[in-house]
Structures are given as C-alpha cells and as structure tokens.
Amino acid sequence: MPTITIDQLSVLLVEPSGTQERIIRGHLNDFGIPLERIQTAQNGSSALQMMRGSRPDLAISAMYLPDMTGTDLVEAIHTSDDLHEIGYILISSETNIRVLEPIRQAGAIAILPKPYVPEQLKTALYTTLDVLEPEPLDLDDQQLTILLVDDSLTSRRHIRRMLEGLGVDVIVEAENGNEAMGMINEQFFDAIVTDYNMPEMDGKELIDHIRNSSSQPGVPILMITSEQDNSRLAAVEQAGVSAICDKPFDPETIRSYLKNALI
Structure with a gap:
C-alpha cells in the first residue's frame, strides 16, 4: 500500500468558475486534504507557472480554460521534463469522444463528469496515491x-x-x-x-x-x-x-x- 496518504497530497485546482472552484475545494477538504495544500488558478498559463514554482502532486482542471484547453494543459505537463510526474484529473461536462481522446492518451488518472458524484472524486484521489507510489509486484525476485x-x-x-x-x-x-x-x-x-x-x-x-x-x-x-x-x-x-x-x-x-x- 502507498505510504503517502490523502491528507499529504498537494493539489493545484485549475478552474475559471468561482462556484465550481468552491465546490471542488470543499470536496477535496472533506476527503482530508487540508485547504492550505490546495492551490488554485483560473487559467492554464498561471497554473503552469505555479507548478514550476511549487510542484504539486496532482493537477485537477476543467476542459475549457480562458487561455487553453485541458488537453493543452495536460500535454504541457506530461511533455515537460520537470512536470511530467504530476498527476492529472479532468472534471468536465464534455462528452465528445474525439475531444476526450487526447486526454485519455496523455495519461490522465481520471476523467470525471461535471457534475460528478463526490465518491468518484474520492476514488480518483486514491488512484492518485497508487500512481504516486505503486505497490511493487511480488514475483520472488524475478527480473522482468x-x-x-x-x-x-x-x-x-x-x-x-x-x-x-x-x-x-x-x-x-x-x-x-x-x-x-x-x-x-x-x-x-x-x-x-x-x-x-x-x-x-x-x-x-x-x-x-x-x-x-x-x-x-x-x-x-x-x-x-x-x-x-x-x-x-x-x-x-x-x-x-x-x-x-x-x-x-x-x-x-x-x-x-x-x-x-x-x-
């Protein structure tokens, strides 16, 4: 099991809507993430700048930001040598498969609907812990x-x-x-x-x-x-x-x- 726990996660929430930001921050806090460990940004450029100043464990964003899409953001994260280990979760009302496909390909931890059921976000957070610290295989020292x-x-x-x-x-x-x-x-x-x-x-x-x-x-x-x-x-x-x-x-x-x- 991962040694890191939910309350130790640092999160950057990228959401242009003040209402949605408060809702998601509230749920993250309800699940045990202290508010001081949740940073917020309203656009992708600010989010990338903040990540380089203080790298979070996880970025959560909407699909449509004022200056870029969630696709642009996750690709910028995962093609960057210093940011690519940051986990990414998309929360969006977008249902077009072609629009969501690049997010899937880019290695998102989860794609949640908007509105989502809080339990879906909780599950995604536990998956994040496993991504950060996967439990090693036990194959009797077999080299793979x-x-x-x-x-x-x-x-x-x-x-x-x-x-x-x-x-x-x-x-x-x-x-x-x-x-x-x-x-x-x-x-x-x-x-x-x-x-x-x-x-x-x-x-x-x-x-x-x-x-x-x-x-x-x-x-x-x-x-x-x-x-x-x-x-x-x-x-x-x-x-x-x-x-x-x-x-x-x-x-x-x-x-x-x-x-x-x-x-």
Missing part, C-alpha cells in the same frame, strides 16, 4: 523485461512510470508495431504492453504478427487503449491478446494482469 509500444510519448511516459513503480527491471520502448516487430525478433520479453491505434501498424496487426510469425508467439500481451469500437476490440481478442485495459487505468489493473500472466 517488458516491451512498451505506443506512438504517444506522453502515454509511454505515464505507463513507464507505473511499470517502474511496480518494480519492472527493464522497459524497452517502441513507437509503433513495425519498430516493435524488429525488437521482438532480436530480444526476449516477459510481456508486451501495447496501444491499439498507432501509425504504420496498429495493435491488432502487431498481435497477429506476434502470435503467427514471431519467435515469441506465447508472450503475454496487454493492450491499453481508449478504443471504443466493440467490433475492433472483438477482433483484437480473436487475434490473441491476453487482456485489454481501458484508458484511463489504474496501477492495480496492470499489477493484477502482470501477476496473473507471469506467475
């Missing part, structure tokens, strides 16, 4: 080498951080299926973690190659994806994926999958 395949740098950074927190010894990265295929033919992997939507060769094509044409046809494969098309996901399952995990996801999901696949 995992191939991570995703065309999004921000997504790879997010997943790599979780895998490292779980105690994975070696993580090799590939930007697409073609690049991954060459690596699979040259190096042994204990497991493969891949996205679905990628250029040149998507996740299904990669799984087809691994299962039918590679030197490691039985390697466990976890697909982490925001893909919502059930027919596509069904095709992936038929191709032989070991498990499918939605974005956003929590460390416990990855931990449970790896333990089940590797023990």
Whole structure:
C-alpha cells in the first residue's frame, strides 16, 4: 500500500468558475486534504507557472480554460521534463469522444463528469496515491523485461512510470508495431504492453504478427487503449491478446494482469 496518504497530497485546482472552484475545494477538504495544500488558478498559463514554482502532486482542471484547453494543459505537463510526474484529473461536462481522446492518451488518472458524484472524486484521489507510489509486484525476485509500444510519448511516459513503480527491471520502448516487430525478433520479453491505434501498424496487426510469425508467439500481451469500437476490440481478442485495459487505468489493473500472466 502507498505510504503517502490523502491528507499529504498537494493539489493545484485549475478552474475559471468561482462556484465550481468552491465546490471542488470543499470536496477535496472533506476527503482530508487540508485547504492550505490546495492551490488554485483560473487559467492554464498561471497554473503552469505555479507548478514550476511549487510542484504539486496532482493537477485537477476543467476542459475549457480562458487561455487553453485541458488537453493543452495536460500535454504541457506530461511533455515537460520537470512536470511530467504530476498527476492529472479532468472534471468536465464534455462528452465528445474525439475531444476526450487526447486526454485519455496523455495519461490522465481520471476523467470525471461535471457534475460528478463526490465518491468518484474520492476514488480518483486514491488512484492518485497508487500512481504516486505503486505497490511493487511480488514475483520472488524475478527480473522482468517488458516491451512498451505506443506512438504517444506522453502515454509511454505515464505507463513507464507505473511499470517502474511496480518494480519492472527493464522497459524497452517502441513507437509503433513495425519498430516493435524488429525488437521482438532480436530480444526476449516477459510481456508486451501495447496501444491499439498507432501509425504504420496498429495493435491488432502487431498481435497477429506476434502470435503467427514471431519467435515469441506465447508472450503475454496487454493492450491499453481508449478504443471504443466493440467490433475492433472483438477482433483484437480473436487475434490473441491476453487482456485489454481501458484508458484511463489504474496501477492495480496492470499489477493484477502482470501477476496473473507471469506467475
């Protein structure tokens, strides 16, 4: 279990609405975060400046800010060398899948509706604790080498951080299926973690190659994806994926999958 507790979290709340700010601050305080550990900003530029002055554990923002979107903000956070470890939660009434897709890909801890049920925010805060300090895998000192395949740098950074927190010894990265295929033919992997939507060769094509044409046809494969098309996901399952995990996801999901696949 994480040693950090909710009352130790530092949060930056980015919300242009004074009413929404008070509501969310109140809920955060109700869940145990002291008010002095909750900073607020009304726009993205101010939020980024505040983060660089005093880095919070978690940023919570609306989708539409006066100077940028939540997508712009999370990408700025997760592509920054000094900010990318900050967790991010979106609270928004936006329901358009295409608008939310970049947030999912960027490694958001959670996407909550507006208005949300307070218990949803509480769950997201506990997930944040697990992201900050994942419980290591207990595999009897077995050293793991995992191939991570995703065309999004921000997504790879997010997943790599979780895998490292779980105690994975070696993580090799590939930007697409073609690049991954060459690596699979040259190096042994204990497991493969891949996205679905990628250029040149998507996740299904990669799984087809691994299962039918590679030197490691039985390697466990976890697909982490925001893909919502059930027919596509069904095709992936038929191709032989070991498990499918939605974005956003929590460390416990990855931990449970790896333990089940590797023990």
